[in-house]
Amino acid sequence: MMYLARELGQRLLDFLGSAQILMQLLIVTFLLVVSWQLARAFKPRLEKRIRAIRDPNPRLLRVLSLFLRRMEWLFFVALSGITLLLTRSIGWPGSQYLIKTTLILALAWLAIALVSRMIRNRALSGLVAGVVWVYVALVVLNIDDDMARLLDAAGFAVGGFRLSALLIVKMLLLMGVLLWGAITVGNFLERRLEGFEDLSPSLRVLLGKVVKIALITAAVLVGISSLGIDLTIFAVFSGAIGVGLGFGLQKVVSNFISGIIILMDRSIKPGDTITLGETFGWIRELRARFVSVVTRDGREYLIPNEDFITTQVVNWSFSDQLVRLDVEFGVSYDADPHEVIRLSIEAASACRRVYSGRTPVCWLTAFGDSSLNFILRFWITDPRQGLTNIRGTVLLALWDAFKEHDIHIPYPHREVMLRNGPGGPFEVRRAADGKDNETGADPMAGPHPPDESY
Numbered sequence: 001m002m003y004l005a006r007e008l009g010q011r012l013l014d015f016l017g018s019a020q021i022l023m024q025l026l027i028v029t030f031l032l033v034v035s036w037q038l039a040r041a042f043k044p045r046l047e048k049r050i051r052a053i054r055d056p057n058p059r060l061l062r063v064l065s066l067f068l069r070r071m072e073w074l075f076f077v078a079l080s081g082i083t084l085l086l087t088r089s090i091g092w093p094g095s096q097y098l099i100k101t102t103l104i105l106a107l108a109w110l111a112i113a114l115v116s117r118m119i120r121n122r123a124l125s126g127l128v129a130g131v132v133w134v135y136v137a138l139v140v141l142n143i144d145d146d147m148a149r150l151l152d153a154a155g156f157a158v159g160g161f162r163l164s165a166l167l168i169v170k171m172l173l174l175m176g177v178l179l180w181g182a183i184t185v186g187n188f189l190e191r192r193l194e195g196f197e198d199l200s201p202s203l204r205v206l207l208g209k210v211v212k213i214a215l216i217t218a219a220v221l222v223g224i225s226s227l228g229i230d231l232t233i234f235a236v237f238s239g240a241i242g243v244g245l246g247f248g249l250q251k252v253v254s255n256f257i258s259g260i261i262i263l264m265d266r267s268i269k270p271g272d273t274i275t276l277g278e279t280f281g282w283i284r285e286l287r288a289r290f291v292s293v294v295t296r297d298g299r300e301y302l303i304p305n306e307d308f309i310t311t312q313v314v315n316w317s318f319s320d321q322l323v324r325l326d327v328e329f330g331v332s333y334d335a336d337p338h339e340v341i342r343l344s345i346e347a348a349s350a351c352r353r354v355y356s357g358r359t360p361v362c363w364l365t366a367f368g369d370s371s372l373n374f375i376l377r378f379w380i381t382d383p384r385q386g387l388t389n390i391r392g393t394v395l396l397a398l399w400d401a402f403k404e405h406d407i408h409i410p411y412p413h414r415e416v417m418l419r420n421g422p423g424g425p426f427e428v429r430r431a432a433d434g435k436d437n438e439t440g441a442d443p444m445a446g447p448h449p450p451d452e453s454y
Helices: 002-016 019-051 058-069 071-089 097-116 122-140 144-153 165-193 201-226 231-236 238-248 250-265 305-310 337-349 388-404
Strands: 155-158 161-164 273-276 279-286 290-295 300-304 323-331 361-367 372-380 414-419 425-430
Touching: 019 058, 019 071, 019 097, 058 071, 071 097, 097 122, 165 201, 201 250, 250 279, 250 290, 250 300, 250 305, 279 300, 290 305, 300 305, 323 337, 323 388, 337 361, 337 372, 337 388, 372 388
Parallel strands: none
Antiparallel strands: 155 161, 273 279, 279 290, 290 300, 323 372, 361 372, 414 425
């Protein structure tokens, strides 16, 4: 390994020691500086013109922005090409190896950077572009075989298996490409399955997850077998690592299995309105580990799948979207209960969200201390739009109807017994304002405060 490193270092020194190469290196450096200065001067002007385009095509804007971000490399490629043509036309002594090589590498970087933008993740896109460009650079410089030998020399043996830096690099590259391809194909098939209206939403999600997991598993097995790695070598680590992973991934596996059970029994599905503990909202998405629930205030809760198996869940739209709601109220004893029931049903039926297919009902439930107590029941078909707001709308409709027909909602009444010294007990009926109903005086304002028997 040390010998190969010294050999590569000596070749680099011999290469840079040539006067022609040093002259070309100075020219390339000068072209880089000029390209960066030109990009700084032209970028703001071009960006302003692009922003001024009326009714732009999104694809055209994306392409223009990609080239705008790499304008310095475009200038460098153009200047390098012009320099290469000029040096050949004037009869430059020797070859223009360094200028030609930098031109090829700059073109390769531009092409790789543009193609890698197909990957939406910026960090992953930059990593892929960098790795591919390094490999292209090694091939262009004709040192790929030497670098491969250098990486292969850095390694150690584990039993009958030899692990080297070259094998690790190959494994990362191959597994990365295979996994990216498996995930991309899996996402594509998931989107296609969503278009099959004949399948239930839960079955579509289940098939999509199963297909994606199968593709990822196949990609891993193909990648390992393609590198010539014998899977039996992992048996050495299966004992302790297996126990550690078993404890560490217990919840992960539990949520994963719970997600599969949820998809198979179709207890919940995307779009359902559910209540779990204090959380009320609708299901946006089912994932392998959690369920995304969006509440009325716009918050998105990521609830583990296990909670939907082990705790009580209210699914407002499990079999259908029809939901019954109750509103309790009370009126004065002076009101006619038959008239109250009729007005309540009419007021509830006039509300927009109340389902007209089922007539609301109103029942007298109790003779209360200060009111006749009723319960009004009605149906809605859109629980996702909220429950509290429709109850409030119905209560306001009742208020307007009762006010129009002179039906009062009574204040609560209380009777207080006071013992005021040797005179014995006397009874004072108090209204809600705390005043004596007959005299209007405050019975607590006497000269003698009540004793402890109050």
